[in-house]
Amino acid sequence: MKVAGFLMLLAGWFLVLAAIVLFAAAPLRIAFVLIGFAVEVLGLTFAFRSHLIPREDQR
Amino acid sequence: MPASRLTDVSTIACLFFIFLVPLAAAGLALMNVGLGRSRSAGHMMMASLCALAVAGIAYFVCGFSWQGYIGGPGHSLLLSGKSWNWIAAEPFLFRKFTFDGSTASLTALFQMFCVGLAALIPLGSGADRWRLRASCLSTGVLAAFTYPLFAHWVWGGGWLAGLGANYGIGRGFLDVGGAASIQAVGGLTALAVTWILGPRRGKYSADGMAPAIPGHNAVLVLFGCVLALIGWIGINSAGAILFTGAEASAAALIAINTLLAASASALTAAIITKVRFGKPDASLTANGWVAGLVASSASCAFVSPAEAVVIGSIAGAIVTFSIEWFELRMEVDDPGGAVSVHAVGGIWGLLALGVFGQFQRPVLNIAGDLPSAMSGIDGTVSGQWLAQLIGVATLLGFVLPLTYGLNLLLNRLYPFRVSVEGERQGMDLHELGAGAYPEFVTHTDEFLPR
Numbered sequence: 344m345k346v347a348g349f350l351m352l353l354a355g356w357f358l359v360l361a362a363i364v365l366f367a368a369a370p371l372r373i374a375f376v377l378i379g380f381a382v383e384v385l386g387l388t389f390a391f392r393s394h395l396i397p398r399e400d401q402r
Numbered sequence: 403m404p405a406s407r408l409t410d411v412s413t414i415a416c417l418f419f420i421f422l423v424p425l426a427a428a429g430l431a432l433m434n435v436g437l438g439r440s441r442s443a444g445h446m447m448m449a450s451l452c453a454l455a456v457a458g459i460a461y462f463v464c465g466f467s468w469q470g471y472i473g474g475p476g477h478s479l480l481l482s483g484k485s486w487n488w489i490a491a492e493p494f495l496f497r498k499f500t501f502d503g504s505t506a507s508l509t510a511l512f513q514m515f516c517v518g519l520a521a522l523i524p525l526g527s528g529a530d531r532w533r534l535r536a537s538c539l540s541t542g543v544l545a546a547f548t549y550p551l552f553a554h555w556v557w558g559g560g561w562l563a564g565l566g567a568n569y570g571i572g573r574g575f576l577d578v579g580g581a582a583s584i585q586a587v588g589g590l591t592a593l594a595v596t597w598i599l600g601p602r603r604g605k606y607s608a609d610g611m612a613p614a615i616p617g618h619n620a621v622l623v624l625f626g627c628v629l630a631l632i633g634w635i636g637i638n639s640a641g642a643i644l645f646t647g648a649e650a651s652a653a654a655l656i657a658i659n660t661l662l663a664a665s666a667s668a669l670t671a672a673i674i675t676k677v678r679f680g681k682p683d684a685s686l687t688a689n690g691w692v693a694g695l696v697a698s699s700a701s702c703a704f705v706s707p708a709e710a711v712v713i714g715s716i717a718g719a720i721v722t723f724s725i726e727w728f729e730l731r732m733e734v735d736d737p738g739g740a741v742s743v744h745a746v747g748g749i750w751g752l753l754a755l756g757v758f759g760q761f762q763r764p765v766l767n768i769a770g771d772l773p774s775a776m777s778g779i780d781g782t783v784s785g786q787w788l789a790q791l792i793g794v795a796t797l798l799g800f801v802l803p804l805t806y807g808l809n810l811l812l813n814r815l816y817p818f819r820v821s822v823e824g825e826r827q828g829m830d831l832h833e834l835g836a837g838a839y840p841e842f843v844t845h846t847d848e849f850l851p852r
Contacts, residue, residue: 349803356799359792363569364482373788380791383798390802391732394597396606 345393351386415650419640426633436622438529441828444838457545469550523588526738572786575793579638579699589745601735663714667694670718693721697751756787
């Protein structure tokens with residue numbers, strides 16, 4: 344899940360970059376930037392969850 | 403392109419503001435010490451000094467060559483007919499660089515201090531368990547690569563700053579005093595370090611409880627806040643002059659906004675903790691103060707004092723809940739609150755600029771005094787919020803994975819975390835061989851009958 348989280352962070356950023364380069368029309372560009380940002384938030388959630396401490400390791 | 407120059411008044415003012423910046427570093431160092439345990443206080447101060455030293459040397463060796471300055475040489479990619487300036491191309495070791503009072507030389511001086519400030523931020527999150535040499539290695543990587551790369555994109559005429567000129571997205575990504583380049587980069591590195599180190603022993607029990615491990619000296623923490631304010635006024639004012647083309651006379655507004663944001667943020671944190679816990683919490687109030695400073699860094703030159711109060715109040719509320727959320731729900735053991743204060747506070751400040759920013763004057767953001775950079779100066783260009791969102795997306799989607807990966811690699815080469823015995827003994831005795839407060843040690847032979 345950790346790797347998936349960081350890959351999603353990168354994927355979201357590439358979506359944002361692609362939106363800047365590919366779309367000149369503001370609505371489409373904004374939509375894709377927001378989608379990219381949402382993917383990043385999902386990736387961040389995965390990254391946080393993957394770093395939760397297993398109960399048996401807590402001391 | 404020859405390096406541009408400021409007016410004499412702006413140059414002197416800028417130098418004065420830059421010389422205030424080390425006070426921000428002193429403030430952060432004191433806060434980190436006070437928020438940690440007494441048995442690691444000397445170690446934390448030593449680590450702060452070493453971080454400043456390593457950051458300065460690493461930035462001198464190669465950091466500045468990759469960061470550069472507005473109008474300096476750089477490497478660019480051509481995408482869809484637009485130039486994406488992604489890294490500077492200055493020679494290493496400041497070779498062929500003249501310190502002649504130009505904007506470029508002032509930028510170099512300013513950045514030498516700023517990179518040290520960014521390097522201090524992760525120390526707070528790794529308190530009580532991060533080995534000294536490991537923190538120096540991590541600082542070296544931050545100052546030599548991560549910080550300069552992102553700072554070039556924002557402050558060196560890079561692609562984020564050029565979003566306005568190239569794609570008509572607002573005025574490009576704006577960050578007056580380093581809410582992104584210094585604070586968020588430092589805060590995200592702090593998050594990466596916290597993840598890699600894991601929590602302090604005894605922080606999380608098997609039944610899911612997370613007992614508070616209070617800081618050992620509230621006086622140091624609160625005095626650090628006062629020093630930080632002075633330093634922040636320097637950072638924000640110097641940044642506004644160097645990176646947005648503000649006149650020296652704008653410093654009054656910038657200082658007022660900085661103070662108001664910090665004040666509103668600290669008061670909000672104090673009120674929230676008073677309402678929730680019955681008494682105001684000193685450490686959370688101090689963290690709120692710094693969060694207000696951090697949030698003000700992005701927009702201090704482009705908002706009114708009333709808006710600075712709103713930005714600061716929201717920062718104080720966000721950080722108060724964020725610290726608790728990270729600690730209890732996300733199990734991020736961050737003794738200094740660095741992730742919440744610097745990463746979350748910085749990101750809020752950047753987004754707030756997109757919401758509240760008003761642009762009454764030309765914004766010097768990319769390529770010095772080129773007329774093309776001055777498009778949209780009449781306050782009618784829309785999309786500043788989008789430019790800020792793209793900058794935040796870059797912080798989360800690029801800087802966080804990069805700094806996490808680099809620190810993970812360093813951790814494999816030289817383990818970050820101190821041994822169990824060292825953590826129990828305290829970092830002072832284990833790594834330095836002496837405590838910060840030797841007079842507090844009780845020697846049993848002092849009580850023997852003579």
